[in-house]
Amino acid sequence: MLNNRPLSLLVIDDSSNDAEIISNMLRNAGHAVHTTRIEDDEDLREALNNQVCDMILAKPELPYFTATEALDVIAQSGKATPLLLIADGLEEEKATELLKAGALDVVFLTQPARLLHAVLREAQAAEAKRSLLRCEALLEATNLRAQNLVDSSRDAITYIHEGMYIYANSSYLEMFGYSDMNELEGMPILNMVKSEDHVGFKAFLRDYMSGKAKASSFELTGLRSDGSDFDITMELSNASYDGEPCTQIIIRAQANSEELEKRLEDMSKLDLLTGVFNRQYFLDELHQVIGKPGKQGAVLYIQPDHFKQLRDDLGLAHSDQLLSEMAKALKHALGEGEHFIARFEGEYFCALLKNVDQNAAETITEALSKAVDAYHYQIDTKTIAVTGSIGIALYNEGTEDSQSLLQRADKAMREAARQGGNHYHTYIPGEDEMAEQERTAHITQRIKDALRNNQMHLLFQPIVSIKGDKQENYEAFARMQDEHGQAIPPNEFIPAAEKANLMPVLDRWVLAYGIKAVTQHRKKGHPAVLFVKLSGASLRDEKFLPWLRDIIKAAHAEPGSLVLSVSEDVASTNLKSLKQLIEGLQQLHVKLALDHFGQASNYANLLKHCNAHYLKLHASLIGDLAKNPEATEKVREITGMAAESHKLVIANAVEDPHTLALIYSTGIDYIQGYFLQEPSPQMDYDFSSMG
Numbered sequence: 001m002l003n004n005r006p007l008s009l010l011v012i013d014d015s016s017n018d019a020e021i022i023s024n025m026l027r028n029a030g031h032a033v034h035t036t037r038i039e040d041d042e043d044l045r046e047a048l049n050n051q052v053c054d055m056i057l058a059k060p061e062l063p064y065f066t067a068t069e070a071l072d073v074i075a076q077s078g079k080a081t082p083l084l085l086i087a088d089g090l091e092e093e094k095a096t097e098l099l100k101a102g103a104l105d106v107v108f109l110t111q112p113a114r115l116l117h118a119v120l121r122e123a124q125a126a127e128a129k130r131s132l133l134r135c136e137a138l139l140e141a142t143n144l145r146a147q148n149l150v151d152s153s154r155d156a157i158t159y160i161h162e163g164m165y166i167y168a169n170s171s172y173l174e175m176f177g178y179s180d181m182n183e184l185e186g187m188p189i190l191n192m193v194k195s196e197d198h199v200g201f202k203a204f205l206r207d208y209m210s211g212k213a214k215a216s217s218f219e220l221t222g223l224r225s226d227g228s229d230f231d232i233t234m235e236l237s238n239a240s241y242d243g244e245p246c247t248q249i250i251i252r253a254q255a256n257s258e259e260l261e262k263r264l265e266d267m268s269k270l271d272l273l274t275g276v277f278n279r280q281y282f283l284d285e286l287h288q289v290i291g292k293p294g295k296q297g298a299v300l301y302i303q304p305d306h307f308k309q310l311r312d313d314l315g316l317a318h319s320d321q322l323l324s325e326m327a328k329a330l331k332h333a334l335g336e337g338e339h340f341i342a343r344f345e346g347e348y349f350c351a352l353l354k355n356v357d358q359n360a361a362e363t364i365t366e367a368l369s370k371a372v373d374a375y376h377y378q379i380d381t382k383t384i385a386v387t388g389s390i391g392i393a394l395y396n397e398g399t400e401d402s403q404s405l406l407q408r409a410d411k412a413m414r415e416a417a418r419q420g421g422n423h424y425h426t427y428i429p430g431e432d433e434m435a436e437q438e439r440t441a442h443i444t445q446r447i448k449d450a451l452r453n454n455q456m457h458l459l460f461q462p463i464v465s466i467k468g469d470k471q472e473n474y475e476a477f478a479r480m481q482d483e484h485g486q487a488i489p490p491n492e493f494i495p496a497a498e499k500a501n502l503m504p505v506l507d508r509w510v511l512a513y514g515i516k517a518v519t520q521h522r523k524k525g526h527p528a529v530l531f532v533k534l535s536g537a538s539l540r541d542e543k544f545l546p547w548l549r550d551i552i553k554a555a556h557a558e559p560g561s562l563v564l565s566v567s568e569d570v571a572s573t574n575l576k577s578l579k580q581l582i583e584g585l586q587q588l589h590v591k592l593a594l595d596h597f598g599q600a601s602n603y604a605n606l607l608k609h610c611n612a613h614y615l616k617l618h619a620s621l622i623g624d625l626a627k628n629p630e631a632t633e634k635v636r637e638i639t640g641m642a643a644e645s646h647k648l649v650i651a652n653a654v655e656d657p658h659t660l661a662l663i664y665s666t667g668i669d670y671i672q673g674y675f676l677q678e679p680s681p682q683m684d685y686d687f688s689s690m691g
Helices: 016-028 041-050 067-077 092-101 112-152 170-176 195-210 257-268 279-289 307-314 316-334 358-374 402-418 429-452 490-499 503-523 544-555 568-573 575-587 603-609 619-623 629-644 657-663
Strands: 007-012 033-038 055-058 083-086 105-107 156-161 164-168 217-223 229-241 244-251 297-304 340-345 348-354 377-379 382-384 388-395 424-426 457-465 472-481 528-533 562-567 591-597 614-617 648-651
Touching: 007 016, 007 041, 007 112, 016 033, 016 112, 033 041, 041 067, 055 067, 055 112, 067 083, 067 092, 083 092, 083 112, 092 105, 105 112, 156 170, 156 229, 170 217, 195 217, 195 244, 257 657, 279 340, 279 348, 279 402, 297 307, 297 316, 297 358, 297 402, 307 316, 316 340, 316 348, 316 358, 316 377, 348 358, 358 388, 358 424, 388 402, 402 424, 402 490, 429 472, 429 490, 429 503, 457 503, 472 490, 472 503, 490 503, 503 528, 503 544, 503 562, 544 575, 562 568, 562 575, 562 614, 568 575, 568 591, 568 603, 575 591, 575 603, 603 629, 614 619, 614 629, 619 629, 619 657, 629 648
Parallel strands: 007 033, 007 055, 055 083, 083 105, 388 424, 472 528, 528 562, 562 591, 591 614, 614 648
Antiparallel strands: 156 164, 156 244, 217 229, 229 244, 297 348, 297 388, 340 348, 377 382, 457 472
């Protein structure tokens, strides 16, 4: 009801009858409600401290607690929670006294229509007041961040009002040879413009302020405090300072700008943890050679053996250090040249070998394997022995698909791991495709066994607001292991499940355990929402919605705690089933997200037919922000359309701070990716860290 959550009521009464009557009134009127009965001041303090409360309805007098005392407790809590009096039989004089003390209205159980109107009115007013306070706090924080950015900017920035200085940052002061803002305050800006330019600059300022100027920048000769002059370009824009309208002037810093841009570009290519190249750079470089005439080489997929056990033994911080050390060993062994190492995801590395045949690729791979084995991994006071499993997939000008190439390298790496680790294996298409059929059958059986024996597990990755919303969002991912304890990657067991028509069963397993997990997390006081992907098979399953209704009811899941994600391509080809799903989800208070959004040519048309609450952008759009202006424009177009239709946009696969910085200007609402946190067995992300 409020922000798509139930109305939370506290009823101060020594009997549960009135609380039940009020709850039934609201439910019968179509409003979800959560009611808690309060009997004394201790109960009220605990409820105000530990839960969101929209409204308090109070009997004027209880044997040990009065409405007057309740108003005192509310005042002491510092919260503006509205209190309404349940006043059947209350004398007019006493009611007036309590209204003067802070009660907002008087309601009567014998007048249900008036009671319902008053409760909803005050709840909406309280929500509006909370939203205003949040906006004011966000505005204050935004202004502070903006001021800090101005103060620390290398660009010279000043604010003027009617041609007089009101503020200048340190770069501006330094540029013109002043040491303190006090020297400038109240000074005309013309004092820092060479006299020959006064007439032209005054005319430009006059036209700009009246809206007649055709440009927003003006080239002139500046005048320093020592009388020396220099050529500058002033860029003007309308602004406000301390709440007053003014004009902002920026003089862009020219020194070392090319060097700075190069440093930022170099940083965008690197994985910050390990110092080697990142996934996006690897994929970009791979795209440059796949299927190109005369190009041949190999992709290596590398995994430290038994890493899960190492991480459990060392802890997260030291296991990250171990990955960094392993990256150094691989990079050193590969040496300088056209070959390079990248961190692909989690504990996995990839190498791109250019202009090599199978023999050369295997020679290099053997050297990498020996280097990892021989490297001394000094973690804290311990020396750790580490080996790696490496898969090799060869490419040439006939290779058309980089994704298939990566899957081959991954499968070869799995084969090396099954041989006991500290091995490498080369993918041979003829032999390995036959082995792949056997492996698919094996994985299919493994999925059935894991589902039957509850041997799968869930991981959770946070989805975090960059606009101040503290709601705790997580996406759930199913994970499973083979009989040797090695993780089977989703890009293997999901296709196997699809081929074996097991996706509806797998979806239901994830939903059942995911709903249970998020419900338990919410009971601990966390406002958590869980995103769960839904396959096309489940979307078309007529029995899915009744099953979902029953599992939500059995788990006592709160409305608004679940979001189902459907990929853009599945939604586009199943519009009739999607419409039926949306109608059913609305009745269950479950929201919908469109996943992998923005790649289809008709995505704008899809939005007209699909009342989704969230749009999760395709990872390639986010990966292209740093190097493709068209991707940025496309993202801004999508966020603009989303804002018009009251939808929220999520950026998936955010891998580095440079991408995050670019996201802030696009209108995106939420971010998700390894830069924040890799999928974890626990819902333990600190959402306050993005505040």
